Amino acid sequence: MKHFFLISMLCIELCGFSQELKVGIMRAYHLSAVRISHHEGNYTIASDSTDVTTLIKGQSVYLRRRGKGIRIEKAGKSLGVYDTLFINKSDHNNSFSIQSVTPSSTKIKYYQGDLMITPSGEQEINVINLVSMENYLAGVIESEGGGGKHIEYYKVQAILSRTYVLDHLYKHRKDGFSVCDQQHCQAYHSMLRFTPTIRKAVMETKGIIMLDENLNLASGFFFANCGGQTSESDFVWNNPVSYCQSIVDTFCVKSRQAKWTKKIKKSSWRAYLENHFGYPIQDSVYGDLIYTFQQKNRKAFYLSPHLGIPLRDLRMEFRLKSTWFDVRPEGDDVILEGRGFGHGVGLCQEGAMNMAKSGYTFEQILKFYFSRVKLFDYYHWLFLRQKEETGL
Helix, strand or coil, X not given: CHHHHHHHHHHHHXXXXXXEEEEEECCCCCCCEEEEEEXXXXXXXXXXXXXXXXXXXXXXXXXXXXXXXXXXXXXXXXXXXXXXEEEEECCCCCEEEXXXXXXXXXXXXXXXXXXXXXXXXXXXXXXXXXXXXXXXXXXXXXXXXXXXXXXXXXXXXXXXXXXXXXXXXXXXXXXXXXXXXXXXXXXXXXXXCCCHHHHHHHHHCCXXXXXXXXXXXXXXCEECECCCECCCHHHCCCXXXXXXXXXXXXXCCCCCCCEEEEEEEHHHHHHHHHHHHCCCCCCXXXXXXXXXXXXXXXXXXXXXXXXXXXXXXXXXXXXXXXXXXXXXXXXXXXXXXXXXXXXXXXXXXXXHHHHHXXXXXXXXXXXXXXXXXXXXXXXXXXXXXXXXXXXX
């Protein structure tokens, strides 16, 4: 029975990789009505049991929540109310546009693949894009990083994004899909539209994933700029990540987000430290140091660990670009001179971009930022894991 269960789980994971992903889109809206329009190729619109209509050049349909179902309207006429509606492509590269009607929005988004529309709650609808892994990754990479980057950098992002989604196939299971289009999953705001190099990068790394030293899927944490040194993972999160060690990174130090400055009132700085952490303002040593702090290398705490003031809390409270900053007094203010932008754990995007421009390969870039990781073919990894767990 155990062997049967493990083999069944393997089959499910293989299907998630080789077939279409279910991605919840338009999740920034509380949707109750959308407009779907033809973009490229023809579509058939169907319910669970019958074909309802088609979507061809020049045509649009409106899908609205009505009672417990979804009403479809075309050319001003209602075509009925259905439990679930499927908008199915006639060819792999077909695409459609979608626009929120309720709530009203002027934004029009474009996607490849199929759509499934289901009721959600009492008044809303779920819009689920059924899309191939390759088309999904291409859309994610353009949504996350935009155009104009070197192909080796896009290969890095393809591997990180592929590894992430395969490690989170059940993240939104209760909602009826695998992942969504928001930042907490991966930004997926559109199909790939403007950067053909991204598709080339996705295809040239097809099936490649990143594993940690124990051959588990590795979380490819990334951020904008480290300022010259990445952070230890336990400086940011409670649990350390073995393959995310602090490293010196000179590839990003001349980038636009490498340095920053912020001015904060002394009264605000002092009040926060005293009220939230009981800062010992009367102490003969620490009293005079409250406005003076230097980090030659990244630290976890303000001034001293025994004061218990995490730099990550200061970053959040004062909306700082990073936790790597020095502090000095100036009149009624404290001046923060900082380096980097983001949490600092894992891959520095601007550093990786510059490495790619300098001729480093995607594998060299990933192994520079992540310790002891391995790049592996997904199918090979699944079968090795299945063999190890079942003893077959």
